[in-house]
Amino acid sequence: MLSSSVFRTVPASADVVIIGGGVMGASIAFHLAEAGVNNIVVVERGELGRGSSGKPIGGVRAQFSDPLNIELGSRSLRAYQRFPDRPGTDIKLDTVGYLFLLDSEQHANDFEAGIELQNSLGVPSRMIRPDEAQRLCPYVSTDGLVAAAYSPADGHCRPGLVVQGYAQAAARAGVTIATHTTVSGIDIAGDRVVGVHTTHGRIACSTVICAAGAWSAQIGDMAGVDLPVKPVRRQLAFTAPLMPPPPRIPFTIDFSSSAYFHNSDDGLLLGLADPDQEDGFDTTWTPQWLELFRAVARHRAPALADMETVSGWAGLYEVTPDHNALIGRSGELTDFLYATGFSGHGFLQAPAVGEIVRDLYLEREPFTDISPLSADRFHRGAEIRPEAHVV
Structure with missing residues (x-):
């Protein structure tokens, strides 16, 4: 298990602050660190994976009704099958269908x-x-x-083991994981993020990635970004x-x-x-x-x-209102990225989303077009066909 990192003070600065230490934040941290991104801090209000990722068994599947969710599910399923080799953890995957x-x-x-x-x-x-x-x-x-x-080809595995596997690999690559640390504010200068306030100090930074799950709307509000998550x-x-x-x-x-x-x-x-x-x-x-x-x-x-x-x-x-995820880069704040609102599908899509957010940060073309999942779709009146609200 990854030892708890309770900080009296957080690092004074970082290139990237990831808010949320669930499966999405851990996956993003791993994929960024694997790509050579340095100076990453993950901020988690409790213990790793104790929020929505804490469910005892997580389903993994590619049975969806639209091409984008099918692609996210399929790519993630392949990543879970290879998890013992990359990043190197037995997640007790059981391919029962x-x-x-x-x-x-x-x-x-x-x-x-x-x-x-x-x-x-x-x-x-x-x-x-x-x-x-x-x-x-x-x-x-x-x-x-x-x-x-x-x-x-579908099945289930253990979310806690997935979170730990990603987090341990990220920590080995130099990522700082600050647990029991709550975000209390975000500093903005013009159209850029310049810092994150936490209960253990301020972190000067140039990029914030919101992976705060059910708490994402509050994080968005701190930055003036509308993330319609309930x-x-x-x-x-x-x-x-x-x-x-x-x-x-x-x-x-x-x-x-x-x-x-x-x-x-x-x-x-x-x-x-x-x-x-x-x-x-x-x-x-x-x-x-x-x-x-x-x-x-x-x-x-x-x-x-x-x-x-x-x-x-x-x-x-x-x-979210249409039960589909929010993934993208804010149009208002250049360096505010988000991956949230998965409506029950976050665990099964986490590996693929980690890749996507990595590529968005590095300004590379992701493996698929995720523009339909932009948070501003609701303002454009472009909601996606709602996915069935099942596990």
Whole structure:
């Protein structure tokens, strides 16, 4: 584990200050340092990876409905497959596949069109019948199912290990990681960033990169940059150890309800996005939330409905109005870059986004055109088709 770096004072100056020590900030720091960028400071208000990146298991997939998100997911998935070699950490990647359960002809038609696009971009997804979905995941009831979508290349791994892997490699390359350090202000001179104020001192700098997740709107406000990101609580639960052990199943999602479940150590992890959850920074886990999942499970996966749970967890999604990310360089502040608002997709896109932000900083052409993800799209009336709000 990377030892905690609690600073009485932060470095007096830096070329780059990255705000946020989650998976996005760690990925950006690693990619910049690997490219030879020196004098980087990562500022994190708590411990590394304890914000939205702190979820116990993170899904990784390339099943999306538009080319840009497919490309970000596919490139990141390849990076996660190579993670033991670069940067050199076992992240417990388990390629079990993603299985979307579809209970309406409209959803099936939409997914069929998405799979045609995915296949054209090299993603091995396919439509399958309800009985094949049940063979892949024996917990599933086929009652009311129309079809399912499955990609065997997808899966899940451990976000904490990813954050540590990137951060350790970045630290070895000379990156300073200041944990338990909160940003309190940003100094601007004309159209340039000149400094960042923290609870442990001021850092003179020439570039700020906002990777602050659910807290990004406040960071943007300090710099006069509109980053329309809102925090939304998401909750999950763990079953008691199961005997006999559960079968190895795909990351399974009931698309119409957003309920999902998959293996987790010697039991299962259960989750669902509460459609009535209000915005806010509350991360209190409320066991009553489980009844929403159980109500869905009684129909879609009956054996799960009465399973004993032993613990739970609540974290924050960083949500934008169209549920797509904000990635780019500010038009108002030349040296303010941002990568935030991933709406539940940040972990699975972090490796690719690290590359993109590296190239934006170095003024190189990224591997793909990310202009549709500019934060000013909402002012231009150019919102992207909303991605499904699932894990």
